Amino acid sequence: MAGPVAATARRVLLQLLHDRRTSALLLVVPSVLMTLVRYAFTKQPQVFEGVGPMLLALFPFTVMFVVASVAMLRERSSGTLERLMAGPAGKGSLLGGYALAFGAATLAQVAVVLGVSLWGLSLRVDGSIWLVVLFALLDAWLGMALGLFLSAFAKTEFQAVQFLPAFVLPQFLLCGLLVPRDQMAVALRLLSDFLPLSYAVDGVSRVAYTTTLTGAIWTDLVVVAACIPVALALGALTLQRKGE
Amino acid sequence: MDNLIQVGGLVVDRSGQRVVDGIGFDVPSGSLTGLIGPSGSGKSTVMRCIAGVQKHAGGLVKVGGYEAGSRMARGLVGYQPQRPAVYLDLTVRENLSYFATMIGVGASGVSEAIDRVSLGGEASRCVERLSGGQVARVSLAIALLGSPSVLLLDEPTVGLDPVLREDLWRLFATLAAQGTALVVSSHVMDEAERCERLLLLRDGRLLADAAPSALKAETGTTDLDSAFLAVIRTRRV
Numbered sequence: 001m002a003g004p005v006a007a008t009a010r011r012v013l014l015q016l017l018h019d020r021r022t023s024a025l026l027l028v029v030p031s032v033l034m035t036l037v038r039y040a041f042t043k044q045p046q047v048f049e050g051v052g053p054m055l056l057a058l059f060p061f062t063v064m065f066v067v068a069s070v071a072m073l074r075e076r077s078s079g080t081l082e083r084l085m086a087g088p089a090g091k092g093s094l095l096g097g098y099a100l101a102f103g104a105a106t107l108a109q110v111a112v113v114l115g116v117s118l119w120g121l122s123l124r125v126d127g128s129i130w131l132v133v134l135f136a137l138l139d140a141w142l143g144m145a146l147g148l149f150l151s152a153f154a155k156t157e158f159q160a161v162q163f164l165p166a167f168v169l170p171q172f173l174l175c176g177l178l179v180p181r182d183q184m185a186v187a188l189r190l191l192s193d194f195l196p197l198s199y200a201v202d203g204v205s206r207v208a209y210t211t212t213l214t215g216a217i218w219t220d221l222v223v224v225a226a227c228i229p230v231a232l233a234l235g236a237l238t239l240q241r242k243g244e
Numbered sequence: 245m246d247n248l249i250q251v252g253g254l255v256v257d258r259s260g261q262r263v264v265d266g267i268g269f270d271v272p273s274g275s276l277t278g279l280i281g282p283s284g285s286g287k288s289t290v291m292r293c294i295a296g297v298q299k300h301a302g303g304l305v306k307v308g309g310y311e312a313g314s315r316m317a318r319g320l321v322g323y324q325p326q327r328p329a330v331y332l333d334l335t336v337r338e339n340l341s342y343f344a345t346m347i348g349v350g351a352s353g354v355s356e357a358i359d360r361v362s363l364g365g366e367a368s369r370c371v372e373r374l375s376g377g378q379v380a381r382v383s384l385a386i387a388l389l390g391s392p393s394v395l396l397l398d399e400p401t402v403g404l405d406p407v408l409r410e411d412l413w414r415l416f417a418t419l420a421a422q423g424t425a426l427v428v429s430s431h432v433m434d435e436a437e438r439c440e441r442l443l444l445l446r447d448g449r450l451l452a453d454a455a456p457s458a459l460k461a462e463t464g465t466t467d468l469d470s471a472f473l474a475v476i477r478t479r480r481v
């Protein structure tokens with residue numbers, strides 16, 4: 001099974017690389033946004049200190065959500081998904097290949113934005129940088145898995161793009177980026193307890209301010225990691241071999 | 245298993261319409277069968293059922309004795325959908341190599357498939373920069389990968405010039421002679437002439453199952469076009 005997984009990862013990465021503009025946007029946009037936040041709040045540096053680490057967790061989630069849902073939508077509408085389903089390969093090798101490819105793209109993206117943030121914008125991270133990278137990677141996979149799943153409910157690219165404001169923006173509001181979660185209305189606060197992004201954002205913020213690996217960080221890590229197989233399983237359910 | 249493809253009492257509903265209504269036929273190994281019929285008669289739907297990508301409401305479809313779409317059956321079938329199903333943003337060779345790995349075929353199989361559809365000169369070009377007929381041949385080459393026992397080709401020669409069509413039909417005959425069970429759909433009657441056997445569909449029903457010569461003799465016509473029209477007229481219900 002290693003062959004098909006690696007081949008799918010290679011194929012997805014080749015598609016990203018052939019599309020130079022997408023590759024460039026993928027690598028550069030997070031750093032540009034980070035720089036904007038840093039200098040838009042140049043008189044209130046505490047805003048950047050608070051929001052900066054959270055953004056490190058949110059970029060990969062958002063970008064991989066969109067890229068994965070559009071990639072899978074194209075795979076469906078071009079007939080290549082059906083062609084793969086008609087062959088002997090398993091769904092697991094397809095999903096695994098996607099996960100590898102998007103994992104690699106995320107590492108590249110995070111390396112750039114983290115480099116720019118730490119050395120260019122003096123972002124403070126007291127804890128382990130590797131934990132930040134780990135959270136970013138998990139977030140990317142979460143975004144990818146949700147994107148693959150939701151793409152099954154989009155008939156066109158127009159619809160797929162609408163899922164960004166419909167599913168991702170509410171999570172931005174509720175994850176603690178704009179308002180601390182304990183200051184929200186009770187109902188929203190409870191809702192945010194069920195959104196995996198809340199744990200990702202909490203986790204990265206904690207890593208930024210503590211040097212030790214606390215139990216709370218572990219909890220955040222485990223929750224985010226546990227959501228990935230669930231989202232991937234939902235995605236696998238949408239890969240039907242037989243169509244109507 | 246002599247009959248590589250077995251179809252019996254096949255019924256398919258699409259968007260609430262009955263589009264295939266009780267079709268049955270067997271296809272032995274080493275044969276070239278043409279699937280012909282007017283547009284919308286159900287040719288592609290029948291092929292999709294054999295390829296295992298189409299739900300059906302009734303009947304049975306087996307490939308090599310296994311349920312169509314099952315893991316074992318999928319390993320036996322090469323399928324070229326009517327619309328080219330390829331990655332436009334990859335090169336010809338990248339497309340072929342990817343699908344080859346997904347079905348467990350090595351690099352030599354890739355070069356062989358590219359040569360068979362005469363795309364050697366285009367191998368490192370991006371598919372979106374190819375002509376329509378070239379893209380169709382990339383899609384055909386993917387179906388040919390690994391010399392599958394069953395080949396389902398949905399209008400493989402549309403948009404190709406006479407020389408290429410001639411080459412491809414010769415290839416199909418060679419593959420049949422080597423033991424492959426081929427089912428090829430077509431609109432073009434002088435191509436249908438090259439099949440040993442024709443399945444004529446109309447409105448999801450099988451109107452005729454005969455060799456081209458038998459079809460002409462039966463209808464008292466001298467060319468397949470007239471035979472086709474005669475069958476469709478006389479069997480109108």
Ligand SMILES: Nc1ncnc2c1ncn2[C@@H]1O[C@H](COP(=O)(O)OP(=O)(O)OP(=O)(O)O)[C@@H](O)[C@H]1O
Binds near residue numbers: 290
């Ligand atoms: N995706 C689809 N959804 C719903 N109905 C469909 C779909 N594709 C085809 N049909 C219907 O199924 C019937 C058979 O279509 P099919 O594509 O099998 O015909 P065909 O013989 O291959 O035609 P053509 O020669 O034009 O390719 C038609 O009535 C068509 O309207």
Ligand SMILES: [Mg+2]
Binds near residue numbers: 288
């Ligand atoms: Mg058709």
